[in-house]
Amino acid sequence: SQQGEEDPQALSIQEGENATMNCSYKTSINNLQWYRQNSGRGLVHLILIRSNEREKHSGRLRVTLDTSKKSSSLLITASRAADTASYFCAPRTGITGGGNKLTFGTGTQLKVEL
């Protein structure tokens, strides 16, 4: 497994604005997953993008993947106060056996203000 590194560390925006956070990783991946964590809670899986996909949408979420740059971005459109949370990316290699492991970075803390 490998660590995804999220950027920025923290982001503060107004409700209604878009929020973009980025993830970089080191080696080839099978897929890349994004998770959200509300304060003091468990993580929730948001979206998965496979290595042969370039863009994926789910509701107000849009994820892009650039395997040549080893990077991904998560865009949240028309943000709401309820989107306030930490967001983590988790790259997954295609290695069998230990390949189910995910390694999480320190995340991007998003604050959406009214």
Add this chain to the structure above:
Amino acid sequence: DGGITQSPKYLFRKEGQNVTLSCEQNLNHDAMYWYRQDPGQGLRLIYYSQIVNDFQKGDIAEGYSVSREKKESFPLTVTSAQKNPTAFYLCASSSRLAGEGFEQYFGPGTRLTVT
């Protein structure tokens, strides 16, 4: 209602005592994981199990032990050998079926405080 449960939500222990954190899932997942999260930090993998009666150390296994006697259950024991056990502990599970993305499903966490 399918999901992962962790108990208790808050746990307080005196230094030198072993403590066991519970994790149960009814998602029929083969793989289960334990993570530790410290304030403002990401998750660090303690142990994981891909199948019943088998488990592997993660990145920070020292001072912890696990068992996987049943598919549904993956308890974590924090032993007195763990030098800094106060943390938020998260359990997760995932499918191992071919073609799955191996998304992980998380429990609500147990906040352990050792004084």
